[in-house]
Amino acid sequence: MASIISINNLSKTYASGPPALRDVSLEIEEGEILALLGPNGAGKTTLISAICGLVRPSSGTVTVGGHDIASDFRAARSLIGLVPQEITIEPFERVINTTRFSRGLFGKPRDEAHIEKVLRSLSLWDKRNARNLELSGGMKRRVLIAKALSHEPRILFLDEPTAGVDVSLRREMWDLVRQLRDEGVTVILTTHYIQEAEEMADRIGVINRGQLLLVEDKATLIKRMGRKQLTLHLQAPIARMPETLAGYGLRLSDGGATILYEYDTQSARTGITRLLADLSEVGIFVRDLDSTQDSLEQIFLSLVEDGA
């Protein structure tokens, strides 16, 4: 698939403080949902801000739809819709007017049918004449999305879209993002909710201390990085692990009733067959077994801790 955003060796250092972005290179494919994962202060918002024109990069280049964000900023920015992390909205203006304003600001002629479609898709149509300050926090966030979608962007940046919203609204937002992707919109979202990335993204980028640690297809990432844990439920509890099994790195739990064995799914031999044979040899018999895979959260934590 073709890249819609190309980021090359992008760095940003603010006047005070350490570098916020260090030599970031990234290709974002058209029509994908990319989740940028990282702890607070990792550089996610700076990366988005640099692409959207809110901060000046210290070095590096970015092209959006083939247009350089500095020399051809009009063409580049007209493709982008941005939903910021903070709820920043004109408090005294009405929902429909603030949405119309965004469309006009991005150089698009009035299109009441499109504004209605956007507001309806976000369940805001009934509130179109309400002042922004009268809305709940969740609704204000939806207004921000409506503003970003008002000018029909091909790329949508969602900076921490579900921070502080309730579970049902979070689900609604996820559905909306999927719907946008189905309509061909490229979605880049930042989050520190692992579940969100796991649920939504096609690809995941992990960023920490201004460095892009990896960008990987979600399924591949979980498969490649994931370790599996085999849980063996014993017929009879054992007091301690026989020394002959020391090489497996086994752990006893449930008062000796279960044995835990961690193995790498990518290695040529998982060692399970040999382990079961060795257990049988020392008189430990297995009643049942199950296996679980690392969640993205565990993968993320191990990456961030390794990079720390």
Next chain:
Amino acid sequence: MNWQSIRAIFVFEMARTFRTLTQSVLSPVLSTVLYFIVFGAAIGSRIQSVDGIGYGAFIVPGLIMLTLLQQSVANASFGIYFPKFIGTIYEILSAPISFVEVVIGYVGAAATKATAIALIILATSGLFVEIHIAHPVWMVAFLLLTAVSFSLLGFIIGIWAKSFEQLQLIPMLLITPLVFLGGAFYSASMLPPIWQTVTRFNPVLYLISGFRWSFYEVADVPVGVSLMAVCGFLAVCIGVIWLIFKTGWRIKQ
């Protein structure tokens, strides 16, 4: 030029005026009426005429200038400061719009509002005194040039300000005193010689003088000098704004 975006900013800013009609229009008009009562009726009744013009009519251009300057600065500074303050400036910065277009949108709206209020005050003044405009074209020219120049100054103040206190600082400490000392309510020739010289360093004197000339053909300084002064001020403001946007000062990190 992205006229669609400029129009969006202009319309959005003008909508703010209509939302707050009482404070935007009624308040300056009421202040002017009070000035007329105090200066025109109470004090003016003791002054026969200035430069052959009735005192009530003489102060009309000064009163209009006072409001025009205050409104231009206040509207433009608030217009750009408020999005900075509440964070909605992100949308302006991420839009496919150049800084020149941003300035045209905000300054255009501020100058339009200020000019409209000035014209309302002119009409209101007509209820109190007989007004004669000798050079209507020049009157409009001075009005527009001054409104645009001081809206640009207001825009600079709005970019510079980090708090509402700072936003009020320059209008309160600089603009109002300069207007009062710039011959809004008197002719510079009424001052002692030493103060006449000092007043020449007040840029607002040139604006008021030129504006009053367009009404009554009397002036403290030649009208050409007034015109040069307002154009010079306009050029300085444009230069400063160009620098601000080139460097991203207080806008972009």
